[in-house]
Amino acid sequence: MKTLNLFTLVVVTLTASVSLQACRHSDRTNAIPAADTIPVALMALQHSSSTAAFEATGTFTTNDETLLSFKSGGVIERMYVREGDLVRPGQLLARVHMDEVDARASQARLAVEKAQRDYDRAHQLYRDSVSTLEQLQNAQTALRMAQQDVKSIQFNRQYSEIRSTSSGYVLARLAQEGQVVGPGTPVFQINGANEGNWELKVGMSDRQWAATQVGDTASVQADALGDGKLKAVVRRKAEGLDPSTGTFSVFLGLLEKPKHKLAAGMFATAKLQSRARNNSSWHIPYAALLDGDGKEGYVFVTNDNRIAKRVKVTLGPINADQVTVLSGLEDAKGLIVSGSPYLVDGASIRVVKQN
Template sequence: MKVIQYFLIVLLAGGLWACGTKAEQSREEKPTAQTDDTAIPVKLTKVESVVRSEPVVASGLVSSSEEAKLSFKIGGIIQKMYVDEGQTVRKGQLLATLNLTEINAQVSQAQFSNEKAERDLNRVKALYADTAATLEQLQNATTGHEVAKQNLTIAQFNQNYAQIRSTVDGTVTRKLMNEGEFASAGGAVFMISSTRKNDWIVRVGVADKDWARLKVGNRATITLEAYPDQTFVGTVSELAQAADPQNKLYDVEIRINPGAVKFAPGLFAKVSLQPAQSRSYALVPIEAIVEGNGKDGFVFVLTEDQKHVRKIPVQIGFIDNDKVLLTNGLSGISNVVTAGSAYLTETSTVVLQ
C-alpha cells in the first residue's frame, strides 16, 4: 500500500513539474509572438530630385487698364446728366453739364474788367506821350491790363470745363451724383472703364518671395467664377516696385484676352502664374505626407536598425497629381515610408514588405 502511495506522489510531482515548465516556456515565447503581431508592415519609396518652375497662385478682380474718374473742373450745380450706369460711351461724348448762370456771369465780369483795363492803358499811353503821365503810371496801367486779360482767360477756361466728356471708349460703371446736386471741384461724378479687348487686366497681390521670381512677360492661366468651364491665357504686364502698406503684398498686373467672352469690371479671377525661374525639389508620393497643414507636413523614415521610424518635418512646395514637391526637409534622405505611414508613430515597430 505504501508503495502505491509513493508511486502516485512521484507521478503527481512529475506532472506539476511538466506543467510549470510548459507555462514558463510559454511566458518566455510570448513577447516574441507579440512583437511579430504588433509590427506595422511598411513600404519605402525612393526620394527623387526634380527641377521645376513652381507656379504662383493668387486671386483678384478683373478690371480695365483704362479706368477714369471723371469730375468737373470747378464746383457748381449739376444741370444735366446725359448717361446712366451701364451705358456705353464714346471718347469725347458729353456726359454732364453744370448750371452756367454763375459761370457766365464771371466770364462777363472778366470781360468788362479787361475792357476797362484796356481803356485805362490807352489813356495813360496818350498822357505819357504828352509827358502828362509818368513812366510808373504807364507801367501800372500795362500791368493792370495784363492781369485783366489773364482773369478773362481763366473765366473762359472754367466756362469750357463746366462739363464732363468721356476720355475713353468704354462703359459707365458708376454714376456717383445726380442732377440738381452740388458737385465740388474735382469730386468724382462718373467712373468709366474701357471695354476694348486689349485693355482687360487682373490685379493680384503676391508675397515678396513670389514677386522676386516673376518677370514682365511671364505667362498666366486664369479662371473666372463667371465662366467656370473656360480657361483664359494672360501675361504679366506690370510688377509693383513697392509693397502695399496695408497687406504687405506686391501688386502684379496680368493682361488678359477675353476672346469672344463678355467681360465686366469686378469679375472674380483665380490666377496661376508661371515664372521663368526654376528650382530643385524633392519629389515624394502624396501618401508619404502625414499631418499636412498648409505648406507644412511630416514624413517617416527608417532608423538605422530598420525596425523603427522617425518623423521629419518638411516644407511643401506644391502638389502635382499624386506627387508632392518639397522645398526642404529631406536633405540626405534617400527613402521615405509610403504604405503604412498613416498608422505610424515614433514609437512604432515596423517590418518592411
C-alpha cells in the same frame, strides 16, 4: 567509507545547484527582447527643377477705368447718360449751370478792359514825363494779369462739362441732377470695354506674388465663358498690399478677344505658369507628409538607413498625390514614404524597399 560517500554526495549536490542557477540566469538573458525595428519603404531625395504652377481668382476689369468729374464744380444742370449706357469718345455726359461761370468770365473781360485803359493812360503820361517808369510798368503788369485771368476762366469753362474719354460703358453714376458737387468730385465711372482693353485682376499671397513675373502665361476660365478658356499673360504687378483684400494684385492681359460678352466685376479663375525655375524644392508623395497645415508639415527621413528622424518642412503647392517641399530636407538623404505612421523620432528602421 561512509564519510567519503557523504562528502561525495555533498559535492554532487552543490554542483547540481550551481548548474541549475546558471541555466536559469541564461534563460533570463535570452528572454530580454532586442529593440523592435519597423519595416519602411525609402525614397532617395533629389532636388527638382521645375516651374511653379498655381491658381488665382479675381475679377474682370479694363485697364482704363476712369472716374470723371467737373474741374470747377457747381450745381449739376443736366446728366445725359445712366449706368450701363454705351458711350463714345467726346460724348457729352453732364454739365453744370453756367450762370456762375459766365458771370466770372464777364468780370474777367471787364477787368481786362479797365487794365487796358489804365495802361494806355500811364503810357501817355510817361511819354509826357508826368508819370514814372515804375507806374508804367505796374500798369503793364496789371494788364497782363487780367489777360491771364481770362485764359484761366476760359479753360475752366471747358471743364464745366463732362465728356467721355473712351469707347465703353458707364459703370456707375455717382451724382444726380441738381446736386452740388465740388471740384474733382467723381460723377461718373466709365471704362473702355469696346476698345478690347479687358484684363483680369487677381489677388495673390506674398509667396505667389514673389513667384510671378511679368510675362508669365496663364489660362483664364469663367462661368460666362462656358467650357472655353482664354489665354492671358501677366502685364503688371502691384508693388504694395491691397488693404481691402489683404492680397497683392496682379493684372493679366487677355491675348485673345472673348467670344462671350464680359462685364466689369465678373468672377474668373486663372491658372498661372511661372517662368521662374525653382531649384531648391523637392516633390514627395502626399502619403509621406504628416500633420500638414498648408504651409508646414513633418516627414521622417534617414541618413544611415537605420534610424528615423522627424523633421519639419515648409510646403509649396499641394496636389492630389504630390507635395512640393520648399525647405527642410537639405541635410536628408532618404525619405521614408511607407511606415511613417508607426514611427517616432529616433526609432529603429529596416528598409524593405528603396526607390
